[in-house]
Amino acid sequence: MRLPILDTTSETSAGCCGGGDDASTDTCGCGRPTPGPAAPRRGVARRSFLRTATAVTGGLAAFGAALSPLREIDRETDDTFAGFFQKHYKEMTPEDKEAVFARIRERVRTQHGVDATIADPPPLDGVEFVYALNLSRCNGNRRCVHACVAENNQSRSPEMQYIRVIEMPNGTFNLEEGDHHYDDATVPKEGHFYLPVQCHQCSSPPCTKVCPVEATWQEPDGITVVDYDWCIGCRYCEAACPYWARRFNFTQPEIPSQEINPDMGYLSNRPRTKGVMEKCTFCLHRTRVGRMPACLEACPTGARKFGNVLDPNSDVSQILKNSRVFVLKEEVGTLPRFFYYFDERHPRTGADDQAAIPADLREVVT
Amino acid sequence: MSQYVRFLWRCFRISFVGGWRYHLWMLFLTAVALFGLNAYCKQLVHGLGVTGMTDQVSWGLYIANFTFLVGMAAAAVMLVIPVYIYRNKELHDLVIFGELLAVASIIMCLLFVTVDLGRPDRFTHLFRRFNFPFSMLTWDVIVLNGYLLLNLHITGYMIYCHYMRREPRRALFVIPFVFVAIVWAISIHTVTAFLYVGLGARPFWNSAIIAPRFLASAFSAGPAFLILTLQVIGRYTTYHVPRPALMTLRRIVVVALTINTFLLLSELFTEFYTDSQHVASATYLYFGLHGYTALVPWIWTAVALNTIALIMLYLPLARSLRFLNLACVMLIAGIWIEKGMGLIVPAFIPSPLGEIVEYVPTLNELLVCAGIWAFGLLLYTIFVRITVPVLSGRLTYDTDFDPETENHPIARGAPEGSVT
Numbered sequence: 001m002r003l004p005i006l007d008t009t010s011e012t013s014a015g016c017c018g019g020g021d022d023a024s025t026d027t028c029g030c031g032r033p034t035p036g037p038a039a040p041r042r043g044v045a046r047r048s049f050l051r052t053a054t055a056v057t058g059g060l061a062a063f064g065a066a067l068s069p070l071r072e073i074d075r076e077t078d079d080t081f082a083g084f085f086q087k088h089y090k091e092m093t094p095e096d097k098e099a100v101f102a103r104i105r106e107r108v109r110t111q112h113g114v115d116a117t118i119a120d121p122p123p124l125d126g127v128e129f130v131y132a133l134n135l136s137r138c139n140g141n142r143r144c145v146h147a148c149v150a151e152n153n154q155s156r157s158p159e160m161q162y163i164r165v166i167e168m169p170n171g172t173f174n175l176e177e178g179d180h181h182y183d184d185a186t187v188p189k190e191g192h193f194y195l196p197v198q199c200h201q202c203s204s205p206p207c208t209k210v211c212p213v214e215a216t217w218q219e220p221d222g223i224t225v226v227d228y229d230w231c232i233g234c235r236y237c238e239a240a241c242p243y244w245a246r247r248f249n250f251t252q253p254e255i256p257s258q259e260i261n262p263d264m265g266y267l268s269n270r271p272r273t274k275g276v277m278e279k280c281t282f283c284l285h286r287t288r289v290g291r292m293p294a295c296l297e298a299c300p301t302g303a304r305k306f307g308n309v310l311d312p313n314s315d316v317s318q319i320l321k322n323s324r325v326f327v328l329k330e331e332v333g334t335l336p337r338f339f340y341y342f343d344e345r346h347p348r349t350g351a352d353d354q355a356a357i358p359a360d361l362r363e364v365v366t
Numbered sequence: 367m368s369q370y371v372r373f374l375w376r377c378f379r380i381s382f383v384g385g386w387r388y389h390l391w392m393l394f395l396t397a398v399a400l401f402g403l404n405a406y407c408k409q410l411v412h413g414l415g416v417t418g419m420t421d422q423v424s425w426g427l428y429i430a431n432f433t434f435l436v437g438m439a440a441a442a443v444m445l446v447i448p449v450y451i452y453r454n455k456e457l458h459d460l461v462i463f464g465e466l467l468a469v470a471s472i473i474m475c476l477l478f479v480t481v482d483l484g485r486p487d488r489f490t491h492l493f494r495r496f497n498f499p500f501s502m503l504t505w506d507v508i509v510l511n512g513y514l515l516l517n518l519h520i521t522g523y524m525i526y527c528h529y530m531r532r533e534p535r536r537a538l539f540v541i542p543f544v545f546v547a548i549v550w551a552i553s554i555h556t557v558t559a560f561l562y563v564g565l566g567a568r569p570f571w572n573s574a575i576i577a578p579r580f581l582a583s584a585f586s587a588g589p590a591f592l593i594l595t596l597q598v599i600g601r602y603t604t605y606h607v608p609r610p611a612l613m614t615l616r617r618i619v620v621v622a623l624t625i626n627t628f629l630l631l632s633e634l635f636t637e638f639y640t641d642s643q644h645v646a647s648a649t650y651l652y653f654g655l656h657g658y659t660a661l662v663p664w665i666w667t668a669v670a671l672n673t674i675a676l677i678m679l680y681l682p683l684a685r686s687l688r689f690l691n692l693a694c695v696m697l698i699a700g701i702w703i704e705k706g707m708g709l710i711v712p713a714f715i716p717s718p719l720g721e722i723v724e725y726v727p728t729l730n731e732l733l734v735c736a737g738i739w740a741f742g743l744l745l746y747t748i749f750v751r752i753t754v755p756v757l758s759g760r761l762t763y764d765t766d767f768d769p770e771t772e773n774h775p776i777a778r779g780a781p782e783g784s785v786t
Contacts, residue, residue: 059396062396062397062400063400063403065400065404066400066401066403066404066407067403067404067407068404068407069404069407069408069410069411070407070410070411072411073410073411083488084487084490088491088494088495164719166719166720174643174720175716175718175719175720176643176646176656176716176720177720178719178720180719180720180721197719206565206566206567209500209501210500210501210502210503210564210565211497211501212492212496212497212501212503212504212507213488213491213492213494213495213496213497214495214496214497215491215495230488230491230495231484231485231488232483232484232485232486232488232489232491232492233414233483233484233485233488234479234482234483234484234503235424235425235482235484236501236503236561238421238424239424239425239565239567239568239713239714240565240567241567241718242566242567242718243567243718243719244421244422244717244718244719244721246421247421248414248421248424248484249413249484250413250414250415250417250419250420250421251412251413251415252412252413273485274413274414274415274484275413275414275483275484275485276484276485277484329718332566332567333566334566
């Protein structure tokens with residue numbers, strides 16, 4: 001039985017190539033001069049061989065030329081080869097970690113001549129970190145921004161910043177009205193308030209959900225971290241974050257050796273390579289051992305409060321209980337652990353709360 | 367087995383055989399692909415900083431092209447459905463060209479995603495920790511690769527059967543896979559749309575209509591591309607492309623483009639009539655925002671192209687191939703802009719914090735894109751180059767193929783009845 005397709009097409013094939021040139025392999029046959037079957041066999045072979053050899057050589061040369069930029073790859077900083085068999089952070093045994101940390105230390109030493117410590121402080125039981133920021137106090141001086149860069153070994157050229165302070169005109173909360181590039185030498189500017197934004201360490205983080213390789217996850221103390229050695233750099237998390245809190249290393253980070261902070265955490269401020277994501281980690285290498293985040297320590301206005309929300313006596317617990325706090329973009333449902341508040345004239349605490357309400361309205365309200 | 371290896375070898379050899387036009391075309395594509403490879407090597411060395419992307423606009427032309435090509439890949443299904451569900455005769459012999467287009471498109475898609483990665487050397491991490499089912503990107507990895515395998519199987523099996531002069535065992539090895547592929551084609555769109563739609567951070571994407579719009583625009587751009595491709599095949603090979611087949615595809619394009627236009631208008635009405643803060647990205651796209659207007663000329667070009675194409679397709683004029691082709695070219699360009707630049711980039715502008723940073727692709731980035739397109743077209747050309755002689759019974763296991771005398775093979779037809 002012949003296939004129908006063979007019948008239909010074999011009929012049409014005769015016409016195109018024309019003149020009994022029944023070229024079984026040359027489907028087009030239009031215009032190509034064909035060496036006659038009577039041509040001397042050896043001549044054809046030699047010419048054909050030479051042509052093939054030229055084509056192959058030329059092709060390989062062009063291919064090699066196309067690949068030539070790869071010679072500049074910096075094997076030290078890219079870490080492709082050494083890192084290939086490295087496990088995901090959560091799968092590493094203590095011995096694995098020690099080996100990886102030693103390699104990172106060695107790299108910092110060879111690159112910067114600095115003896116770094118790579119710590120890996122675990123999340124503490126009964127601790128959930130929360131940030132509270134007093135918008136009445138923040139005056140937009142950006143000390144937090146620069147302290148963060150220095151603490152977390154971010155690239156200086158181009159400078160990567162985890163904290164973005166927006167100068168907002170009074171009377172609106174539309175972020176489009178804000179100025180991201182105001183001059184901080186002349187703050188505070190009349191008629192404006194300042195809105196610092198960094199990672200909100202959401203309880204329901206969209207960034208970790210979208211990561212295809214689980215390179216980013218939320219720790220038990222609420223901090224969302226990135227395993228820089230696992231991230232493949234797809235930037236899906238960056239698209240998913242409603243707070244623009246994630247940053248990508250578009251180029252190899254550059255930090256002057258004298259500015260390296262040698263107090264490093266594996267999941268926080270150790271050096272990163274190009275092509276991976278990073279973000280604010282609430283300075284976990286500091287905060288998990290009882291210190292405050294660098295941005296808080298640098299703030300001269302006292303606008304920043306940080307602590308354990310599970311401790312009822314902590315600053316942040318008191319603020320959440322007593323102040324009128326709000327979160328940015330509550331409608332996106334990310335349940336941030338970063339709260340904003342304003343100083344209040346009449347704090348809603350006990351008797352004061354009642355006193356703030358005129359006597360004749362009290363019953364109506366309650 | 368050795369027969370199969372010989373088949374692959376002959377496929378490889380025949381891809382170098384052709385007229386001067388063929389050689390010129392292949393040389394051109396190879397050159398562009400190599401320029402793209404060169405640009406990509408530079409990107410590997412220096413990082414994604416050589417692109418126009420920033421932390422504000424973190425996806426650009428790569429993901430835009432990826433999105434468009436996912437649509438092209440599903441074009442195959444618009445040939446398959448009429449043939450296998452509505453028993454359309456004209457398209458029957460052409461289905462395979464649609465499926466081959468799907469293979470080439472998916473390979474381009476995968477390349478576009480790969481070049482977008484900051485650390486492509488770590489792709490094995492996908493096999494070691496796969497965030498399924500939570501990350502839509504993992505779904506996309508599954509559906510795209512699955513669709514690639516399905517189409518590779520269907521086309522590879524059909525071609526090899528013809529090569530071996532064997533009757534394909536359709537009920538077992540073709541039909542079930544074809545029907546899975548139909549559903550699968552819709553899934554690659556839906557999943558790719560959900561990739562964007564599921565992000566609450568990006569109001570421009572966070573709209574249920576995106577997935578249906580993806581399907582509608584793909585089902586117009588894909589078949590339009592096939593209309594053009596099939597004519598090229600009919601013109602430059604011995605393969606017969608019947609005119610009614612093109613007209614069937616034209617009907618599909620008309621319906622899909624109409625639906626696409628309707629969905630677009632629904633979207634625009636919701637955005638602009640409501641006029642909430644959500645509209646910022648759409649305003650940026652169509653009218654510019656705070657003096658930033660980079661995408662405005664692009665999107666209006668797309669709107670004009672699509673509108674004119676739609677009107678042309680409705681006129682009886684479009685039964686003439688010349689007008690049909692013009693309309694197809696216009697709508698492919700229009701949808702490429704609308705779905706690529708028009709869908710990806712504006713979602714990042716303004717940024718979630720209200721900052722406006724515009725995106726302009728760099729030359730290096732453009733070269734990488736051109737390289738991938740050239741490579742995809744190169745693959746497709748080779749596929750067609752192999753398929754046409756095999757399907758017309760001129761390249762089979764029992765015909766001699768001697769590259770030295772490629773134009774004068776000894777035609778030795780199989781005896782009647784040997785094909786079972």
